[in-house]
Amino acid sequence: MSRLPRFSRGERAIHHLTALLMIVCLATALCLYFPPVSTAVGRRDLIKPIHIWAGYLLPLPMLLGWISRAFRDDLRRLNRFTPGDWEWMRRKDRRDTSGGVGIVEVGKFNAGQKLNAAFTAGAILVMLATGTIMTFPSPWPDDWRTGATFVHDWLFIGIFVVFLGHLWYAVRDRGALEGMTTGSVTPEWAAEHHSEWFREVNGQSPPARP
Template sequence: MSLRVDAPSPTRVRRFGRTQKWVHRATAALMGVCVVTAACLYVPQFAELVGRRELVVRVHEWAGLALPLPVLLGLASRAFRTDLGFLNRFGPHDRVWLRAALHRDKRRAARPAGKFNAGQKVYAAWIAGASLVMLGTGLLMWFTHLTPIQWRTSATFVHDWLALTIGIVLGGHIGMALGDPEARRGLRTGSVSREWAEREHPLWRP
């Protein structure tokens, strides 16, 4: 009688497919263009350095208009739609994670997470909503003849201050990514180490 020996588990697990990686990179590139061109429009030192304000305005407008396209195109992928479902679904463990984050409790048991942790879900929801508001207010500022001046003034106020907030939040997002090389590797290659997955996302079953 032969004894059955289970094969060793692979050291790396698949986290993202080609579509998810492409959507993230394309969205990040467009968002980066929006942020850089906005800085060139609103910071006098950058404006003087770059010049060609009309061109910068046009690049900013078209990059902002194109910002939703990667996500919309990504909806053709079942894997991407599945990930959106994970991001859009909050469970009891997410409340536990958020409570631990607020109390700066970094114990593994205190921060249960599925494929995406609660912080990632909150960020994804916020940046998606903020991007839509930026798109709407940007269109009101672009097509000035379609709305009364009160609307355009309000849109400009919201657009400017929300842009500043987005810049700060994006800085935090990038800072978190810089502090987690394995998470960055997952977005770059599509796979992460099994040890990282079990430590950071113990409820995820790849």
């Protein structure tokens, strides 16, 4: 069986551009606010504008993505939790392929991917709002500026941890990484990890495991 198309070229471009801008935001934030890195790097006058511009550009790839029907279809998938997703979250053996109770049936995205997408989208909006208050402080009262700084700094830590976790899981799952880098996956990987999506694409049940 030939490889299955998973992500269009436009979807991959959106993901890669968003990831690049996120890396720039995180790296420049470390240079600005983490004292050991800030002291070693210096050049605050150069790094701060890069951080601000990268932050304002961060939502742009996803906004442009609305042009792509494939991207809009995947957003609808990401925005919908199914009974299989709740089971996926409860089960400790959801990735067990050795037999037993078997693998949890999920669609194109599992619950972890859906939660990561929701957190990332929400975090971008919150960071954009709080960053705007910090960048243009004059119109805002003192308590707004203080609150924005507090939320911005602590949410940065959360984003950094989630980003590293996302990268860790991507590197460990070669099939998922191939899907996002090449746009296609093997039928075996799809049947094992996203069996409902396998049926949706092929119109048939996954092949039986030995």
